[in-house]
Amino acid sequence: MxxxxxxxxxxxxxxxxxxxxxxxxxxxxxxxxxxxxxxxxxxxxxxxxxxxxxxxxxxxxxxxxxxxxxxxxxxxxxxxxxxxxxELAGEVSLYCSVTATYSVLAPILETFRATHPAVEINMHTGDQADGIARVLEGRDDIAVSGRPSQLPQRLRFLPLLESPLVFCAPSADCAVREMVQTVDVSRADFDWKLVPFIVPERGVTKDMLDTWFNNRGVRPRIYAQVAGHEAIVAMVSLGLGVGIAPRLVIEASGMADSISVIAAPRDLGPLTVGLCSLGQRLASPPVKSLWDVAEQTYPRAI
CATH class of the missing domain: 1.10.10.10 (Winged helix-like DNA-binding domain superfamily/Winged helix DNA-binding domain)
Structure with missing residues (x-):
């Protein structure tokens, strides 16, 4: 062959x-x-x-x-x-956001490289919202993604950690900051038309947020729809609007001092972050080995 x-x-x-x-x-x-x-x-x-x-x-x-x-x-x-x-050899195609490379994957890859040095990791980065689609299309073996409310039948998901979704505003004095500093945005009667809102254009977080708004009959004032939580945090730090992002992204962004968390709605729920892969791809020894190392690295998975 x-x-x-x-x-x-x-x-x-x-x-x-x-x-x-x-x-x-x-x-x-x-x-x-x-x-x-x-x-x-x-x-x-x-x-x-x-x-x-x-x-x-x-x-x-x-x-x-x-x-x-x-x-x-x-x-x-x-x-x-x-x-x-x-020794075990081959390659694993892995997709994740930039934040996930060091906030989620770093301890997994450190152990995996030590135990399976002959396996090559082909890393691809981008918007985490694209991870599930890339796996389903066969473009990558494993992706780091938020857990959707419904998993496709062919997909396996390994939960690793949870991160609260929080509303955030710019820390610096600006028009957006003035709009939200005297009100409680988590209140059911808060008028979202008062402030410009920055939302994800697709993905698990968008679905969760859409459901949250729909359940309240709220139509927020959308300033921008952007790709990736990192972009949302960056735009908020520039004073362009209020955004929503996982707390781990804010903490890892390097812009935490420019961001103020203004609410963490309990009924919105946390984002469950984990690995996803096609069930058939887990028959590949290198892919399954990385999956097993991840499970051992996060033994208290949800």
Whole structure:
């Protein structure tokens, strides 16, 4: 089995960039391109569509990506079954927000690298609200995400910690600060039209907040919808509005002195943060090993 060719294809399928994959794989761009071309010739199908602006998977490429991942996982299982003495190897594609890299993942990865140094972690960062979708689409093995109210049937979720969701305002004197410093925004009769509100544009937190507002028949004055809790905290610190964010994001943002927590509504509930993965991906030894280390790192999971 040409496992190297499968690994090359999976890298290009993830990055959608031949130059980036060549750097990650320590190969020349031409060598990466030739590997993909040989696979396409053997299959008699185009796996990637290429033009001067972008690279994307064809329908055959999407199917082959699933096959390639399954084949590499089966190959590693077979080697162990036949008594290979080599240490666990392979790679895990991991997605999380920037905050989660050091506030959630740091102790997990420290232990995992010490016990499984041959497993490569491919880290991708972005808005945590995209984590579940990326896992469901097969783009990443594991993502750090808030727990949705309803989990897709194919998805496994490992709770790690809880962080209260809090309303926050700028600390510095400004119009927004003056609007909220003399009132209690957690009161049911608070008029949200009085202040500009900064909300997440998608994700678990948005769903929780929408439900909270709907239950009160509230239509807040929305100043902006932004991607990521970090962006909300930054905009609040600039005096642009009132926002909502997990307390752990505020504490890790480096802007805590510029933010004042003005309410932590009990009935809004905390955000449960954890790992999510497709059940079938947990059959992969490297993926399952990282999952197990996370569970051991946070033994008092919810």
């Amino acid at each position: 040409d496992t190297r060719a499968l690994s090359v294809f999976l890298s290009v399928a993830e990055t959608l960039n031949f130059s980036r994959s060549s750097e990650l794989l320590h190969m020349s761009v031409s060598a990466v391109s030739r590997t993909i071309q040989r696979l396409e010739e053997e299959l008699g199908q185009s796996l990637l569509e290429r033009d001067n602006r972008r690279v994307r998977l064809t329908g055959a490429g999407q199917e082959f990506r699933t096959y390639a991942r399954h084949s590499l996982d089966e190959w590693q299982r077979l080697r162990r079954k036949l008594g290979s003495d080599e």
